[in-house]
Amino acid sequence: MTSLLPETRFEWSIAQCKALEFVASELTITSSKLENLAHHFVSQMREGLSKEQPTDLAMIPTFVTGRPTGHERGCYLALDLGGTNLR
Numbered sequence: 885m886t887s888l889l890p891e892t893r894f895e896w897s898i899a900q901c902k903a904l905e906f907v908a909s910e911l912t913i914t915s916s917k918l919e920n921l922a923h924h925f926v927s928q929m930r931e932g933l934s935k936e937q938p939t940d941l942a943m944i945p946t947f948v949t950g951r952p953t954g955h956e957r958g959c960y961l962a963l964d965l966g967g968t969n970l971r
Contacts (some may be wrong), residue, residue: 932943
């Protein structure tokens with residue numbers, strides 16, 4: 885398929901390359917940092933749900949006490965009360 889856009893050639897300057905390398909390095913996260921972030925996030929969720937102290941991560945407790953087993957019988961109504969939509 886032929887492009888409808890005219891072919892252009894762009895050469896990056898050394899300063900632009902260095903700036904892009906810097907931005908890329910700032911956006912790169914190691915596996916260990918990602919793992920630490922996940923652990924911290926889970927910790928904040930647990931603290932947010934505890935009744936002891938509020939955290940920076942606001943949590944709303946759920947009142948779901950169990951999960952479906954597949955052996956349920958009858959008719960059920962489910963409501964999704966999300967932040968934006970009511971389904």
